[in-house]
Amino acid sequence: MTDSDLIRFGVAGKVLEILDKATIPYTLFSDFKANPTVTNVQAGVAAYAASGADFIIALGGGSSIDTAKAVGIITNNSDFSDVVSLEGTAPTRKKSVPVIALPTTAGTAAEVTINYVITDEVNEKKMVCIDPNDIPAVAIVDAELMYTLPKSLTAATGMNALTHAIEGLITKGAWEMSDMFEIKAIEMITRYLETAVNYPENAEARNGMAVAQYIAGMAFSNVGLGAVHGMAHPLGAIFDIPHGVANALLLPVVMEYNVPAALDKYVDIARAMNVYTPGMSKEEAATASVEAVKALSLKVGIPHRLSELGIQEEDLAKLADSAITDVCTPGNPREITRDDIYALYKKVL
Secondary structure, eight states, rough: BBOOHHHHHHHHHHHHHHHHHHTOOOOOOOOOSSSOOOHHHHHHHHHHHHHHSSEEEEEEEEHHHHHHHHHHHHOOOGGGTSSSSBBTOOOSOOSSSSSEEESSSSSSTTTTTSSSEEETTTTTEEEEEEGGSSSSSOOOGGGGGGGOOHHHHHHHHHHHHHHHHHHHHTTOOOOHHHHHOOOOOOOOHHHHHHHHHSSSOOOHHHHHHHHHHHHHHHHHHHHHHHHHHHHHHHHHHHOOHHHHHHHHHHHHHHHHHHHOOHHHHHHHHHHHHTTOOOOOOOOOOOOOHHHHHHHHHHHOOOOOOOOGGGGGGGGGHHHHHTTTTTGGGOSSSSOHHHHHHHHHHTTTT
């Protein structure tokens, strides 16, 4: 399972060549969108059944790996074949068929998490599915697979990883062990993302980002996320905006909103991003951390306004209605209402 761009740019060929040399037969499936849908998953389930395959190799970013997770789960748990019943914490009984995940982006950490996201195109919503049975059997995180990633996608997926790390650090479920991973991820993304964007074949930066997004995923998969993801999901489901772009655009404004509920953690963020100076108050450190996120986002070319992505003011009510019911939103460290979410969307319009 891999997307058409990776086939076109020859990345998939590297894997297929190995299978060919080993005389391992395979069927190639690429019929899914960047925000994979219920229909895409059902097509994948049918293709897997027709192929007679024993396992799935998922090559790509979150779209490839999330589609593979859903197909693998449904194949071994056919009572969830409608796909929509997988939303939330579905009571699946059997592990997925074995999935070998080869991420080509440094962002989603789908290869190590218990989460996957599928778009319900009928109801225009992203379904966050949480299931320990979906974790890939093997994850091969090889930075060489990321060298051909375009600048814009390197930036968006990298900021997605930063969102995972920051939300995972301040979410209600966070604790000492998850904090350890998230702080290290923030530190590494601050160090490596800009270089990875501007010098795509810099091995140190690519590998640094690959490791950073992986450890951020290990942590947030155990503790949850917050309102940034809750607000980003409707942007993807309704307007097909790339997940990393949506997260990056929303992250600073939601960070500002959450300052009163996680002040000490913002000092940790400021230290990890190298913007803390001796004598700073906690409030000053919080401001510095938010500004550092804004500055990094600007350096790597992320849009800063929803209007740049075609969103209009009349769209905000529908977005807010969806975001307040998203499974990630309750993890936000500061209580948030539908009106609060509307105001935050408007702030970045």
